[in-house]
Amino acid sequence: MPIRVDQMMQLLCLVSREKRMKAAVKSSFRGGIVVITTAFAGGLVGGPLGIALGGALGGLLGTWMNSAKFKPVPQILMELPPAEQQKLYIEAIAVIKSLDWSDFARLSAVVMNSHLLQLELAKLLENYFIRELSAVIKYGE
Known part of the structure; x- marks a missing residue:
């Protein structure tokens, strides 16, 4: 049975909530613009x-603007x-393709009962956030 994109996002939200993952997306471009503008002025x-x-002054302001503002990963995913x-979705399908499941509830149960699967999906999320969003990830807290 195929899994829909929205269901995969729900599954990834479950895993990231379980691991208490948070991410801070860096936006150094904005900080650089502040430095240039204040130096020019x-x-x-x-x-x-x-x-x-x-x-x-612009450097200090840019640094403050770029200080990590961590948000829960489930919120960012949605x-x-x-x-x-x-x-x-395409990356996550590669992790779960060999699992035996009949519906989304069963798939969720299989994943949430497997520490290894949770780690694989959490690592997939971490790599995606670092590569695509230039984010910093932290666990717990």
Whole structure:
């Protein structure tokens, strides 16, 4: 029986909730724009010294803006665009394709009763988040 994309997302949410996975997506581009903008504004106002002060202030502000804001992975999974969910679905199907299950409830039970399967799916999620979203993952807490 095939599994739908939304069901796979539910299964991945179960696993990530069990592992208490959280992710912080980095956005260094935004921080870089802040540094450039404040350095430019500082240069307009204060010349060469203004550039240095503006760059330093922008660097601090950019760092603060990019400080890790961790969100639960299940929340991020459900907010992913359909195209990204499809990518994740294809990767996850490779992990569960050899399992014996008749419906989604049975598949969920098989996965949640297998520590190894949970680890495989959690690692798949971690790799996906790092590769596709440039995220930092943490477990527990």
